[in-house]
Amino acid sequence: MEDALKSIFKRRSIRVFTREEVDKDTLTKLLQAAMAAPSASNNRPWEFVVITDQDLLKQLRSRLEYGKYNAPAAIAVLANYKVSKSATSFRFWVQDCSAATENILIAAAGLGLGTVWIGAYPKEDVTQTIAEILDIPQDVFPLSLIYVGYPAEDKPPRTQYEESRVHWQRYKTSV
Numbered sequence: 001m002e003d004a005l006k007s008i009f010k011r012r013s014i015r016v017f018t019r020e021e022v023d024k025d026t027l028t029k030l031l032q033a034a035m036a037a038p039s040a041s042n043n044r045p046w047e048f049v050v051i052t053d054q055d056l057l058k059q060l061r062s063r064l065e066y067g068k069y070n071a072p073a074a075i076a077v078l079a080n081y082k083v084s085k086s087a088t089s090f091r092f093w094v095q096d097c098s099a100a101t102e103n104i105l106i107a108a109a110g111l112g113l114g115t116v117w118i119g120a121y122p123k124e125d126v127t128q129t130i131a132e133i134l135d136i137p138q139d140v141f142p143l144s145l146i147y148v149g150y151p152a153e154d155k156p157p158r159t160q161y162e163e164s165r166v167h168w169q170r171y172k173t174s175v
């Protein structure tokens with residue numbers, strides 16, 4: 001199967017990790033994949049915080065209700081108006097940062113890593129918690145936190161293709 005499709009189907013949410021660390025070169029590859037994502041008007045409103053510090057990871061784990069996983073690394077994907085080119089394009093920061101997030105997940109799968117996307121925005125308690133722990137200023141918005149590590153659980157590759165969700169040419173109402 002073609003490499004891109006293979007990685008897309010292989011990407012599953014991994015929530016149990018080995019103790020093996022992820023080296024800086026590998027994390028940098030994931031960030032390169034992130035920044036290759038499409039963005040409205042190529043605005044690239046994103047910034048990233050890479051976390052490998054055990055104490056910070058422990059704080060994240062203990063305070064995020066749906067993010068208590070033992071990964072050796074995490075990447076927070078953020079949007080910052082000040083690094084983006086225009087107000088009009090910044091309106092698309094959620095889509096832009098989601099595209100960057102998904103690129104990280106797919107690249108990681110291709111490299112044999114496991115990841116899970118922890119949703120931050122629009123959950124204010126989660127964005128606030130992440131901002132507090134990582135010293136993120138109030139005008140920089142966390143979209144997601146991605147745990148990264150080597151998988152200690154096996155999940156089969158899959159598509160969840162459902163023909164009934166697809167309309168060819170024009171929308172056809174069923175039932």
Ligand SMILES: Cc1cc2nc3c(=O)[nH]c(=O)nc-3n(C[C@H](O)[C@H](O)[C@H](O)COP(=O)(O)O)c2cc1C
Nearest residue numbers: 011012013014015065066067116117118119120155
């Ligand atoms: C926007 C978003 C937010 C998510 N938030 C969480 C989360 O807080 N905790 C978690 O364990 N998984 C989270 N997930 C992962 C989903 O639960 C997961 O993608 C879904 O169950 C499908 O499984 P798969 O990723 O293995 O295909 C999130 C996924 C997305 C796209």
